[in-house]
Amino acid sequence: MAIQTDYAQLPSLQSDYPLSPEQIASYQRNGHIKLAHVATPDEIAAYEPIISGVVRERDYHTKPVSERDTYGKAFIQIGNLWQLDEGAKRFVMARRFAKIAAELMGVDGVRIYHDQALFKEPGGGHTPWHQDQVYWPLDTPHTITLWMPLVPVSEEVGSMTFVDESQKLGYMSRQAISDESHKTLGSFIAGKQLPTTTYGALAAGDATFHAGWTLHSAPGNPSETMREVMTIIYVADGVRIAEPDSSARQNDLRAWFPGLAPGDLAASELNPLVYKA
Template sequence: MSIGNQLPELNDTVELSAAEREGYLRDGHAIIRQLARPDEIAAYREVIGEVVREHNYHTKPLEERDTYGKAFIQIGNVWELSEAARRFVFARRFAKAAADLMGVPAVRIYHDQALFKEPGGGHTPWHQDQIYWPLDTDKTITLWMPLVPVPEEVGSMTFVSGSHKNGYISKQEISDESHRTLKAYIEQKGLPQINYGAMAAGDATFHAGWTLHSAPGNPTSLMREVMTVIYIADGLTIAEPDSGARRSDLARWFPELSPGDAAASRLNPILYP
């Protein structure tokens, strides 16, 4: 439990089963229940929520925003904004799980994102995360952990099993267009979709950078508070950006680095081991 200004340590590790590791490599996604305990989440929810409230950039009501703006409040690299939040984002327990699922010995952080879906918030369109990342690799993974219970009607994200093996499917950024295009792609190929349903605070899904996924809207009266951390295998090289989105990500998340450099800026420390 947190005591005074102290926060729970998250530097112990958990052992994943062979089925969890094999399932991730096969499907491109996995769920690990109770990766964080209720007392741990309760302590960190407060500090992360404070960062989100302070840095929320939305000034328009939901109905006046575009599809992306309706999807969530998105705050990147909360670890740079709060020393307390940094302890959560840099958790060795989470980083080891990411490394084990990818089957790599060491991982760095790429960046984190708080994704808070407001009451009445819209859906998150179909997309691939890695269209934004200037990396040519399959060794990327995102942890998605709710800080509050997520009911069945909101649920986890929906993943397309095996889609990570198809690599770069579309360069479309998250939008109504990406949703239409990728929905048609999924339906035409008859690809299997998985949603893990209700999640407890501290449960975590992991998905590969190329895994197609979407999320439903939030029909409830409660904020869907989620924290995400993106990990990359240590030893990767920055690729030549082939889009404006990737050029922007290169400048933001790999500051002062160029294509051909090791993907290891001051913002990308090794989190495990």
């Protein structure tokens, strides 16, 4: 069962997190950045039980990790927690996080595309190389994902690995996250000797942000503890929906933009405006 909480007593997550011009320039150059202490220990202590409770309640896996395919081994994936629990909604709608996303992208406002809890179980497999935006029916560079651990992530488990400046390559492949994407994109990265960055161990409440086209992967979890991560995907306010060119994008159009069509503003009832300058 999800944790029952007095939601009015939860931290508001409304205060500003100041970014320097150098941090914004670094993100826009490299397509990714790590920011320390985006949420405080007290804030994480309040929200982690709520989010992990929703994940436990909604976990759809019935097979042990060893019997799943590559995608299933990678993580427990639960989407749109903001619709499932009022406490999770306060976290996802946080002005602080949304303002960081807008300022990193250099836009005036951002909407939620969707959120996802990505919990990598003990013994969980790697997350193959991929670009998030192959799934999204959006023709814009102005998408960004916040990736925040709710528990400390050790060096052994590690955070994601990003290919520096790969967002500038744009739409490289329609391949979904799979063994094939890992092989194809891994060969491309190695062949071109593209530089990569990994931020290693992270504290609970630290966060990475990466662009929708940034190539990235994540290692498996050899530890005995769950790697609990919450993600929030933002899209700039005013972006329009693109014509889906794959079944994955058609599925996302139906799931995350209900009632909308190509050419419409990416602003259904599932895509609330969470920050405007």
